Structure formats: structure tokens, C-alpha cells
Amino acid sequence: MTEHLIPEGPVLLDLESDGVARLRLNRPDASNGMDVPFLQALHAAVLRCHGEPRVKVVVLTGEGKHFCAGGDVRTFASKGEGLPDYLREATAWLQIATSALIQLQVPVIASVHGFAAGGGGLGLVCAADFVIAEETAKFMSGAVRVGMAPDGGVSVTLTQLVGLRKAAEILLTNPTLDAQSALEIGLITSVVPAGELKKRTDEYAAQFTELAPLAVGATKRLLWGGVGATVADRLAEEARTVSELSGTADSREGLAAVLERRSPKFVGR
Numbered sequence: 001m002t003e004h005l006i007p008e009g010p011v012l013l014d015l016e017s018d019g020v021a022r023l024r025l026n027r028p029d030a031s032n033g034m035d036v037p038f039l040q041a042l043h044a045a046v047l048r049c050h051g052e053p054r055v056k057v058v059v060l061t062g063e064g065k066h067f068c069a070g071g072d073v074r075t076f077a078s079k080g081e082g083l084p085d086y087l088r089e090a091t092a093w094l095q096i097a098t099s100a101l102i103q104l105q106v107p108v109i110a111s112v113h114g115f116a117a118g119g120g121g122l123g124l125v126c127a128a129d130f131v132i133a134e135e136t137a138k139f140m141s142g143a144v145r146v147g148m149a150p151d152g153g154v155s156v157t158l159t160q161l162v163g164l165r166k167a168a169e170i171l172l173t174n175p176t177l178d179a180q181s182a183l184e185i186g187l188i189t190s191v192v193p194a195g196e197l198k199k200r201t202d203e204y205a206a207q208f209t210e211l212a213p214l215a216v217g218a219t220k221r222l223l224w225g226g227v228g229a230t231v232a233d234r235l236a237e238e239a240r241t242v243s244e245l246s247g248t249a250d251s252r253e254g255l256a257a258v259l260e261r262r263s264p265k266f267v268g269r
Contacts, residue, residue: 005048011041012063013048018209019056020202021049021106028064033072034120036086039093046100057208058104059201060128061111067125070118070142076246077255084247091151091239094120098152099232101127102224105217107208111201112137112179112188119143119242123152126161129220131188132204134197139177139187141170146254147266148245151238156231162186 005021006013012024023045025032034042049055062068071090079086101108101124110128115121117140125131125139143150150158150171159167162185169175179191192200208216245251250266257264 005052006041006045009041010038011045013045015052015054018206019054020205020209021052021055021058023049023058023060025060025062025068027072028062030072030074031066031069031115032062032064032121033069033075034090034094034118035072035075036090036093038072039090039097043093043097043100046097046104049104049106050100055106056213057106057205058108059111059205060101060108060124061201062114064114066114066121067110067112067116067137068118068121069115070120070122073146073255073258077252077259080252081247083251084243087246088239088243091242094123094152095235095239098123098127099235102153102231105220106213107216107220109201109205111197112139113197114138115140117142119151119154119238122150122158123154125187126154126157127152129223130204132190132192132197132201133179133182133188134194135179135191136194137179137182137191139179139182141174143242144172145174146258146264147248147250147252148254149238149241151235151242153231153235153238155238156227156234158187160227 001017003015005015010027012026014022027038049058076083108128109130110125112131112133115138116125122139122141141150166185182188183191249269254264
């Protein structure tokens with residue numbers, strides 16, 4: 001039996017009788033791109049998981065063709081010179097949503113198909129405890145490509161997962177990683193054949209419905225405790241940097257280039 005805790009909106013939350021909570025990003029027409037209402041809904045859904053003692057594991061998925069394309073480029077571009085103010089609010093919501101996800105006392109499994117991109121998509125991947133990816137999934141940072149910087153804790157969590165050298169390559173040169181490459185560098189947990197993502201994710205989640213919840217929660221807390229303070233410290237600096245960069249001509253050019261499907265021409269201001 002499934003209980004619909006949040007049945008409508010940009011983020012949905014269902015709870016199954018075995019304790020599996022399904023948190024679904026629900027802006028498929030925008031590739032689950034993040035704007036302020038979306039991030040507010042994400043935070044509310046994660047907090048609902050915090051306050052629900054029946055939850056034993058959270059499965060995070062995206063509706064539509066992609067897991068999450070990161071920030072909503074169309075919304076960002078529409079803000080013009082007001083973008084820095086808008087992003088100060090957006091990154092604040094992303095910060096607290098990411099922190100709340102990390103601080104959950106139950107495991108979080110990101111089940112990824114399509115693209116996981118930007119500080120939002122890649123950030124959620126890095127903040128999850130486990131990542132199961134379809135073999136056709138793609139991973140990309142993309143922030144520098146539009147004249148911005150990574151956020152969502154990625155400047156810390158990605159380094160912890162793949163090491164400084166590989167994180168520098170991913171964040172500064174923006175390669176598009178396929179699922180197998182992401183597995184080889186330690187970004188994700190496992191790769192599954194196309195068409196089997198839900199089945200394999202459900203099998204993985206099922207083990208946590210039988211384990212001792214206090215032991216699982218304590219172990220997760222110990223693991224993240226080693227990097228948690230550093231992540232918290234960097235979140236504020238990331239938010240400041242992203243907002244500052246969003247006011248530059250290069251950032252506006254980067255957003256326009258994405259929408260117009262062309263290569264950007266950066267001028268250094």
C-alpha cells in the first residue's frame with residue numbers, strides 16, 4: 001500500500017508500507033530544472049521525511065526524460081540584471097535542501113536516468129548515500145560553461161568522492177561522463193541495464209527495510225560527520241560566488257548561448 005504524503009506539485013513524496021519513501025522531482029517539461037518554488041518544495045519534502053518515523057530509506061528519482069538538469073536556465077535568463085538577487089534566494093534554498101538530505105538518518109538512494117547536471121543535479125547525486133544509474137545516464141557539472149561556479153556542496157562532496165584531480169577536471173573542463181566512467185571514478189555506486197533501473201533500485205532499497213534503523217542512522221551520521229562541517233562551511237561561500245558570477249556579462253552570455261544552442265563568446269567581465 002502506498003500513502004501519498006505530497007501528492008502534487010514540483011516535488012512528490014510517497015511512502016510505501018515497507019518504509020520506502022519515494023521522493024520524485026516533478027518538473028519533467030523543464031527536465032526537473034530548479035527554480036525557487038521547486039527548491040522550496042524539495043526542502044519541504046525532505047523535511048517531511050525527517051519527521052516521518054516510518055521512513056527507512058529514501059529513493060530519489062526524476063520524472064520525465066532526465067533526473068535533473070540543474071538550475072532552470074530559462075528562469076535564470078529571464079531575470080536579467082536581477083539574477084544575482086534571485087540566485088541568492090535560490091542558492092539559499094538549495095543549501096538547506098542539500099543539508100537536510102545529507103542529515104537524514106536514513107539512507108538516500110539516487111536513482112538516475114538521463115542527465116544529472118549542474119549544481120542541482122550533480123549536487124543531489126553527490127549528496128546521496130548511494131547512486132544507481134541506468135547505463136545511458138550522463139553526468140556533468142556545467143557551471144563554468146555558463147560563467148558560474150558549482151553549488152549544492154559539490155566543491156566539497158565531489159572532491160571527497162573522486163579526489164581533487166578528478167574533481168578539478170570535472171568542474172573546470174565540464175566533460176560529460178557516461179555511467180560507466182562515473183562508476184570507475186567512484187561518483188556512483190552501480191550501473192544497471194536500460195529498462196531495469198526501478199527494479200534494481202527497489203532491490204537495493206529493500207535491504208534497508210530489514211536492517212536495524214538506529215545502527216544504519218548512526219553509521220550514516222559517522223560517515224558524513226567526517227566531511228559535514230567542511231560542506232557547511234563551503235555552502236555559504238558557494239552561494240556568494242554563484243550570486244556574484246551571475247551578475248557578469250559572461251554569465252548572461254552563457255545562459256543565452258544555452259538557450260540559443262550555440263557556443264558562448266566570453267569577454268571576461
